[in-house]
Amino acid sequence: MVINAGSLTFQQLNDAIRKSQDQDIYIKNALGQRFIAAGLGGRNLTIDGVPGNALGAYLNGCNITVNGNAQDAVGDTMNDGEIVVHGNIGDAAGYAMRGGAMYIEGNAGYRAGIHMKAYREKQPVIVIGGRAGSFIGEYQAGGTIIVLGMNPKLASDAHGAQQEIVHNFACTGMHGGRMFLRGDTSMVRFPDQVTTKTASEQDVESIRPYLERFCFLFGHDLDTLLSSQYTLITPNSENPYKELYVAN
Amino acid sequence: MPISLVTPEFEVLRDQTRCIKCRVCERQCANKVHHLDPDLGVMVSDEASCVDCQRCVTLCPTHALKIRVNENQFRPNANWSQQTIKEIYKQAETGGMLLSSMGNPNPLPNYWDHLLINASQVTNPSIDPLREPMETKVFLGKKPRSIKRLPDGSIDTSLTPQLELSMPLMFSAMSYGAISYNAHESLARAATELGIYYNTGEGGLHEDFYKYGPNTIVQVASGRFGVHEAYLNAGAAIEIKMGQGAKPGIGGHLPGAKITEAVSRTRMIPKGTDAISPAPHHDIYSIEDLRQLVYSLKEATNYTKPVIVKVAAVHNIAAIASGIARSGADIIAIDGIRGGTGAAPTRIRDNVGIPIELALASVDQRLRDEGVRNDVSLVVGGSIRSAADVVKAVALGADACYIGTAALVALGCHLCRSCQTGKCNWGIATQQPELVKRLNTDIGTQHLVNLMTAWQHEIKEMMGGMGINSIEALRGNRLMLRGVGLSEKELEILGVSYAGE
Numbered sequence: 001m002v003i004n005a006g007s008l009t010f011q012q013l014n015d016a017i018r019k020s021q022d023q024d025i026y027i028k029n030a031l032g033q034r035f036i037a038a039g040l041g042g043r044n045l046t047i048d049g050v051p052g053n054a055l056g057a058y059l060n061g062c063n064i065t066v067n068g069n070a071q072d073a074v075g076d077t078m079n080d081g082e083i084v085v086h087g088n089i090g091d092a093a094g095y096a097m098r099g100g101a102m103y104i105e106g107n108a109g110y111r112a113g114i115h116m117k118a119y120r121e122k123q124p125v126i127v128i129g130g131r132a133g134s135f136i137g138e139y140q141a142g143g144t145i146i147v148l149g150m151n152p153k154l155a156s157d158a159h160g161a162q163q164e165i166v167h168n169f170a171c172t173g174m175h176g177g178r179m180f181l182r183g184d185t186s187m188v189r190f191p192d193q194v195t196t197k198t199a200s201e202q203d204v205e206s207i208r209p210y211l212e213r214f215c216f217l218f219g220h221d222l223d224t225l226l227s228s229q230y231t232l233i234t235p236n237s238e239n240p241y242k243e244l245y246v247a248n
Numbered sequence: 249m250p251i252s253l254v255t256p257e258f259e260v261l262r263d264q265t266r267c268i269k270c271r272v273c274e275r276q277c278a279n280k281v282h283h284l285d286p287d288l289g290v291m292v293s294d295e296a297s298c299v300d301c302q303r304c305v306t307l308c309p310t311h312a313l314k315i316r317v318n319e320n321q322f323r324p325n326a327n328w329s330q331q332t333i334k335e336i337y338k339q340a341e342t343g344g345m346l347l348s349s350m351g352n353p354n355p356l357p358n359y360w361d362h363l364l365i366n367a368s369q370v371t372n373p374s375i376d377p378l379r380e381p382m383e384t385k386v387f388l389g390k391k392p393r394s395i396k397r398l399p400d401g402s403i404d405t406s407l408t409p410q411l412e413l414s415m416p417l418m419f420s421a422m423s424y425g426a427i428s429y430n431a432h433e434s435l436a437r438a439a440t441e442l443g444i445y446y447n448t449g450e451g452g453l454h455e456d457f458y459k460y461g462p463n464t465i466v467q468v469a470s471g472r473f474g475v476h477e478a479y480l481n482a483g484a485a486i487e488i489k490m491g492q493g494a495k496p497g498i499g500g501h502l503p504g505a506k507i508t509e510a511v512s513r514t515r516m517i518p519k520g521t522d523a524i525s526p527a528p529h530h531d532i533y534s535i536e537d538l539r540q541l542v543y544s545l546k547e548a549t550n551y552t553k554p555v556i557v558k559v560a561a562v563h564n565i566a567a568i569a570s571g572i573a574r575s576g577a578d579i580i581a582i583d584g585i586r587g588g589t590g591a592a593p594t595r596i597r598d599n600v601g602i603p604i605e606l607a608l609a610s611v612d613q614r615l616r617d618e619g620v621r622n623d624v625s626l627v628v629g630g631s632i633r634s635a636a637d638v639v640k641a642v643a644l645g646a647d648a649c650y651i652g653t654a655a656l657v658a659l660g661c662h663l664c665r666s667c668q669t670g671k672c673n674w675g676i677a678t679q680q681p682e683l684v685k686r687l688n689t690d691i692g693t694q695h696l697v698n699l700m701t702a703w704q705h706e707i708k709e710m711m712g713g714m715g716i717n718s719i720e721a722l723r724g725n726r727l728m729l730r731g732v733g734l735s736e737k738e739l740e741i742l743g744v745s746y747a748g749e
Binding site for chain 2: 014038039041053057073079096098111114115117135142173175176238240248
């Protein structure tokens with residue numbers, strides 16, 4: 001089924017998606033319509049254009065491909081499925097994401113993967129091909145966040161200064177899960193509650209399926225990614241605030 | 249063990265002539281206060297661990313026990329109270345933030361107690377609710393601003409989703425994790441039997457309780473614990489928790505020790521890890537952002553559920569509520585400074601926020617002034633203690649009240665304010681199986697049904713006395729209230745006249 005989003009309101013567009021009996025839905029001319037596929041499961045959506053905020057919120061098993069950029073809150077509280085964005089995404093992607101995968105070709109805004117979780121077989125992953133803004137992995141409680149820093153054209157700011165792979169305050173309040181940052185992270189300041197180390201061969205091997213998928217989707221060289229150096233960040237404690245209180 | 253400067257808060261008085269050494273007290277106390285001294289052959293107490301939960305007193309078969317406040321006194325000082333001195337000792341010994349449970353115990357002004365209800369005399373007959381029908385049913389959700397007609401001339405009766413309550417009361421949000429499985433089951437069953445609603449809190453919904461979905465409000469908070477498509481669609485309404493009266497402006501933190509296997513399943517996080525709810529929703533920095541969350545939830549549930557936005561009563565509550573009324577929310581829930589909690593930093597609980605009575609009056613007035621009162625229903629909580637408080641709240645402008653503490657008291661809570669320890673001897677605020685099973689869900693359900701039914705009768709009696717036979721006719725009817733012992737400013741904010749006026 002093809003839906004021309006064009007001037008449809010988000011309610012009209014999402015209603016059309018919900019009512020469609022088709023497994024595969026192709027949305028043309030997305031113009032910032034919000035909440036596409038909220039809570040939806042079992043469909044394949046391809047979107048041309050720019051979907052609006054909260055794309056795939058509470059997503060429950062759809063595969064979504066965006067041929068373009070996406071805005072804020074991609075995959076908010078996502079439970080299952082896959083979101084692929086051939087472009088950049090806005091802020092707060094994957095907030096409290098519990099399952100499924102998100103592959104972003106370009107950069108992510110602030111607060112990617114905030115409060116990402118994991119539960120039994122649900123092990124969410126976000127792979128960001130470019131760089132990420134401040135507060136990535138804030139309160140991260142589970143799952144895997146991988147930032148590859150592969151967009152050299154955007155590696156400097158408007159004034160030509162070198163940009164870090166992630167901006168300020170990465171992993172603040174992290175108490176679960178893992179984060180992999182590719183390349184040199186010596187200039188990134190991490191908070192006290194996390195441990196950083198150079199990822200071992202086994203560590204990198206553990207994310208091979210995600211890197212394979214990323215390379216397949218966006219046409220990158222897997223060997224280059226596998227042979228790169230990664231910094232692995234993990235929390236020091238699952239109970240960071242244990243000593244904070246006294247009963248009164 | 250180093251000497252602690254903190255002396256026992258309570259004394260255990262045991263009448264040894266009555267004590268039969270049955271050791272019930274010993275078995276019943278999770279704090280391990282009582283034990284049989286093998287040398288002396290008598291029961292003795294370690295009072296330092298006593299929280300005055302009254303479990304041993306209640307179960308002692310010979311009524312040999314009494315707990316009372318320790319008569320020992322530091323040198324009296326009106327400025328430095330015993331409590332203040334002890335709190336300083338605790339912090340000096342541990343470096344910890346003080347953590348408390350349940351509602352603010354301090355003597356803040358309680359405006360319910362300064363409001364009096366009207367009754368008919370001579371000129372307007374009162375109604376006998378035992379003889380005549382009295383309507384306590386309320387509907388929560390958006391109401392149309394005007395009557396619209398369809399092209400064929402008939403009245404357009406379509407409404408956005410509504411919650412139907414048999415009386416203006418609901419059980420407020422208390423998460424599975426903060427309270428026990430049996431407490432949740434009692435609330436769920438009672439809500440179903442009464443035709444009202446209980447609220448999951450932000451701990452997710454246990455798989456056994458999906459069947460109570462039609463009487464369940466599911467909560468979405470900043471931690472998004474246990475939130476997924478089936479959960480959102482399981483309830484009758486969805487509540488976005490922005491804040492809580494006991495701890496406005498801060499998040500929540502369920503320690504890993506309380507994340508048992510079953511709690512981990514409903515929260516959908518690993519066993520033993522801390523469940524941290526950030527202070528803000530990190531995707532909500534404005535009313536526009538709130539609107540985004542409201543509509544993402546409506547989209548995910550296909551516009552079949554009303555969305556509640558719950559906020560703590562804070563200084564600018566009228567302006568905040570005015571914004572929420574424009575966010576697409578169907579219901580605004582406001583929680584006052586005396587509201588309960590499973591755990592909150594003492595200083596926050598006791599010092600942050602404002603009383604619900606003033607918040608309610610100013611919000612209701614503001615929404616009326618702006619012509620948006622019908623766009624939302626108002627639910628208030630934060631120490632609603634009796635049917636009289638409910639009647640006063642409705643007259644001040646509430647559509648319904650949330651009760652939390654009163655419901656727990658009906659289940660046996662004695663307000664010992666030690667929920668944060670997880671060792672609730674009454675089986676309410678604990679996850680220890682041997683304690684949880686002390687709360688019999690059949691009796692718990694019955695107690696809640698009894699309490700609410702009794703309040704409903706009392707509400708009807710008070711309504712009848714005023715000559716009002718429908719609770720909707722009481723809502724916002726501030727002429728039915730008069731103030732006593734209040735300043736002009738307080739009367740102005742409450743929008744009521746002084747008694748005698």
